Amino acid sequence: MGYRKGGRWKKKGNAQRKDAPVRYDSYPEVEPDNETFKQYYKTQLQLTDEDFDKMYQSLKEPLPSTFRITGTRSNAEQIRKFIEEQHVANMQNIVVDDVKYDPPVPLPWYPDHLAWKIACPRSVLRKSPEYASFQHFMVAENETGNINRQEAVSMIPPLLMDIKPHQKVLDMCAAPGSKTAQIIEAVHGNDKYNELPAGLVVANDADYKRAQLLVHQLKRLQSPCFLATNHDASQFPNVSTKENGVETPWQFDRVLCDVPCSGDGTMRKNKKIWTSWSQGGALALHPLQVQIFLRGAQLIKMGGRIVYSTCSLNPIENEAVVAEVLRLTEGCLELKDVSLELPELIRRPGLTSWKVMTRDNQYIESVDEIKSGRVRYKFPKSAFPPKNAEELNLDRCLRIYPHDQDTGGFFVAVFEKVKPMTAADRVVLAREKGETLTKDDIQAAEAQDASVVESVNVDSPSPSGDTPENDEVAIEDETSSVPKKRHSDLPEGVPKKIKQDISAPKEAPFELIDGTNENVEEVRTFFGLKEEFPLDQFLVRAEPGNKYRNIYFVSQAVKDVLQSSDFGRLNMVNTGVRLFTRQGSLNDVNACFFRLTTEGVPLIEPYLDDRRKLAVSMEDLKVLLVYAFPLVSQFTTAVRDALENFSPGGVLLSIDVEHTNLPAATRLMIPVWKGKTSVNVLLNKHDKKSFCMRLFDEIPEDIPDHIKERGLVNQNKDTPEASTPNQTPAPQ
Numbered sequence: 001m002g003y004r005k006g007g008r009w010k011k012k013g014n015a016q017r018k019d020a021p022v023r024y025d026s027y028p029e030v031e032p033d034n035e036t037f038k039q040y041y042k043t044q045l046q047l048t049d050e051d052f053d054k055m056y057q058s059l060k061e062p063l064p065s066t067f068r069i070t071g072t073r074s075n076a077e078q079i080r081k082f083i084e085e086q087h088v089a090n091m092q093n094i095v096v097d098d099v100k101y102d103p104p105v106p107l108p109w110y111p112d113h114l115a116w117k118i119a120c121p122r123s124v125l126r127k128s129p130e131y132a133s134f135q136h137f138m139v140a141e142n143e144t145g146n147i148n149r150q151e152a153v154s155m156i157p158p159l160l161m162d163i164k165p166h167q168k169v170l171d172m173c174a175a176p177g178s179k180t181a182q183i184i185e186a187v188h189g190n191d192k193y194n195e196l197p198a199g200l201v202v203a204n205d206a207d208y209k210r211a212q213l214l215v216h217q218l219k220r221l222q223s224p225c226f227l228a229t230n231h232d233a234s235q236f237p238n239v240s241t242k243e244n245g246v247e248t249p250w251q252f253d254r255v256l257c258d259v260p261c262s263g264d265g266t267m268r269k270n271k272k273i274w275t276s277w278s279q280g281g282a283l284a285l286h287p288l289q290v291q292i293f294l295r296g297a298q299l300i301k302m303g304g305r306i307v308y309s310t311c312s313l314n315p316i317e318n319e320a321v322v323a324e325v326l327r328l329t330e331g332c333l334e335l336k337d338v339s340l341e342l343p344e345l346i347r348r349p350g351l352t353s354w355k356v357m358t359r360d361n362q363y364i365e366s367v368d369e370i371k372s373g374r375v376r377y378k379f380p381k382s383a384f385p386p387k388n389a390e391e392l393n394l395d396r397c398l399r400i401y402p403h404d405q406d407t408g409g410f411f412v413a414v415f416e417k418v419k420p421m422t423a424a425d426r427v428v429l430a431r432e433k434g435e436t437l438t439k440d441d442i443q444a445a446e447a448q449d450a451s452v453v454e455s456v457n458v459d460s461p462s463p464s465g466d467t468p469e470n471d472e473v474a475i476e477d478e479t480s481s482v483p484k485k486r487h488s489d490l491p492e493g494v495p496k497k498i499k500q501d502i503s504a505p506k507e508a509p510f511e512l513i514d515g516t517n518e519n520v521e522e523v524r525t526f527f528g529l530k531e532e533f534p535l536d537q538f539l540v541r542a543e544p545g546n547k548y549r550n551i552y553f554v555s556q557a558v559k560d561v562l563q564s565s566d567f568g569r570l571n572m573v574n575t576g577v578r579l580f581t582r583q584g585s586l587n588d589v590n591a592c593f594f595r596l597t598t599e600g601v602p603l604i605e606p607y608l609d610d611r612r613k614l615a616v617s618m619e620d621l622k623v624l625l626v627y628a629f630p631l632v633s634q635f636t637t638a639v640r641d642a643l644e645n646f647s648p649g650g651v652l653l654s655i656d657v658e659h660t661n662l663p664a665a666t667r668l669m670i671p672v673w674k675g676k677t678s679v680n681v682l683l684n685k686h687d688k689k690s691f692c693m694r695l696f697d698e699i700p701e702d703i704p705d706h707i708k709e710r711g712l713v714n715q716n717k718d719t720p721e722a723s724t725p726n727q728t729p730a731p732q
């Protein structure tokens with residue numbers, strides 16, 4: 001048995017014998033074989049023996065790592081070019097221990113070659129200098145957010161959502177947020193330097209801690225369109241917003257239901273599923289999956305697209321859920337044929353028939369085959385294929401099998417709302433016809449919609465806690481190789497309703513402010529905000545009576561939500577890009593107490609005039625990055641003179657980094673704090689170290705102990721309302 005260190009199980013003793021069965025670092029004892037699983041899927045998937053054997057073998061093999069170059073940044077193309085020219089070109093003939101390894105390759109179906117696969121074991125990374133250098137690059141770019149490690153199959157749903165810039169999108173089960181990141185990039189569109197991103201991306205998760213993780217992961221995208229909430233998605237609230245002064249029900253152009261699932265498509269990564277697998281997980285999750293999907297369908301606009309996905313191979317969590325929602329929505333949803341979208345993605349058609357396994361491994365096709373009433377209630381009726389399965393176009397669903405293109409297993413189905421289905425749909429249609437509806441009319445109709453979702457429980461297992469076969473349900477966790485167990489979250493193992501996380505702290509209130517606010521006026525005049533910048537989309541958060549520390553910016557669509565009279569229904573977790581933060585003590589009373597934040601600079605920089613900007617050379621940048629608190633006198637003469645003319649406070653430096661080994665940009669914009677005698681850079685410590693090492697091959701000086709001891713390091717800590725990170729403080 002191994003010992004646990006840094007979250008991984010290590011093997012003791014000698015390396016594994018060459019002829020031993022495949023074993024994994026994290027669970028050395030896991031045997032990648034499960035006869036019940038094998039027989040179950042042999043029965044379900046309708047593959048030839050040869051095809052099935054290939055798939056089963058593929059599930060035993062480690063998953064290649066994949067990553068995506070983040071799209072909204074105008075530098076995505078440059079990074080791809082850098083990968084191709086600086087790395088892939090040097091990795092054509094790598095031979096380690098007599099085995100030739102291929103260089104990273106782009107995923108053929110991902111647009112513009114912005115997603116890549118590396119099929120190379122860790123041992124080779126260490127032995128090949130070229131691979132080691134690429135790995136180094138990946139770690140640095142991952143930290144700065146230029147690339148995202150993400151499983152290949154997980155990139156599919158956002159692509160099939162066909163998102164257009166500025167749309168309103170709801171991601172119902174969003175944590176840890178890999179798909180939300182793609183959604184945000186699509187909503188921003190091809191970022192034009194001088195255009196503020198519009199639109200709305202609501203990312204929801206029922207687990208408060210995971211919702212926080214999601215916020216942390218997405219901070220790097222700096223999206224004013226992003227809004228995180230914490231709800232059971234099956235009960236996601238109705239919120240009316242005022243659009244152009246008219247009360248409008250909240251509807252989305254696109255919805256993603258990437259639901260909690262048994263995750264057996266992730267066996268290549270989550271090895272423990274080999275031993276924990278049973279059909280019980282799928283049966284227990286099926287009703288919740290139907291409810292979440294149905295609620296999503298209610299929230300989509302007429303003509304809007306909704307995508308349902310799981311990382312499970314099980315028809316009970318896939319086609320059975322699709323069939324049940326098609327039945328409940330009575331022709332209002334159309335299962336779309338997307339065979340022409342992502343043409344290079346190899347997919348198999350959805351199943352039109354499947355079986356359900358009893359506890360003694362017998363296969364049945366209808367709940368009527370179960371004679372015992374005591375057993376029957378454990379099997380939701382809708383887990384079985386409906387009589388009209390052939391008419392539902394279930395073959396339009398996409399099944400992704402591991403052996404087709406060396407991925408995990410996955411399921412996706414794409415729908416469009418083609419007929420009005422909800423109160424909101426009827427309100428919008430009535431408006432189009434010139435009819436008026438009162439808020440009472442809307443609310444009465446909305447209550448009917450909620451009862452449709454609740455009625456899904458009627459056919460589901462008993463609430464007694466007596467779950468079918470297994471009370472532990474594995475759940476995909478993209479941050480961990482170990483599947484989390486849901487049973488502790490749930491009343492005696494039944495995933496009928498998510499228990500609200502009672503430890504969720506009360507969030508500081510969200511308050512909109514505008515140009516009449518004295519602090520908005522202060523930053524406007526001090527930093528020279530141009531007229532085109534909207535002054536009525538600022539947000540602050542503070543407990544009553546307390547000063548707020550930060551000023552955030554939100555999109556107009558997020559502002560509409562914050563102003564809604566129904567806002568109190570939303571469990572908000574986070575929104576807004578932090579543009580300005582209070583710097584603490586300042587002796588010069590004429591100066592501005594707020595400084596620019598690193599994460600806010602890309603958004604606000606085009607809207608600042610030149611009064612607090614300064615161009616500096618690479619030599620000056622080196623002084624800034626290497627020293628913890630460089631003195632003004634350490635800079636080149638021109639910069640020193642310019643700095644002396646600035647009053648103390650925030651300054652934005654621009655540095656031309658063309659002809660350096662930075663792949664990202666040709667111009668760096670870095671906020672600094674200019675004190676009376678010193679200047680310091682307001683980058684988070686990862687970015688600072690990464691820049692310093694890549695540009696100057698030096699590690700930045702540590703913050704002196706006497707400053708750490710004076711507590712200055714934490715003076716700008718942004719809790720509770722924001723979470724950006726370790727920016728160095730500014731001594732005067």
Ligand SMILES: C[S@@+](CC[C@H](N)C(=O)[O-])C[C@H]1O[C@@H](n2cnc3c(N)ncnc32)[C@H](O)[C@@H]1O
Pocket residue numbers: 154172173174175176177178179180204205206207210231232233234258259260261288292476478498
């Ligand atoms: C498959 S994971 C989502 C992965 C995510 N879409 C991504 O790409 O990073 C399912 C998520 O659903 C959440 N969840 C479970 N039950 C839920 C419910 N009733 N409502 C909303 N979220 C739920 C879990 O906390 C988990 O984060």
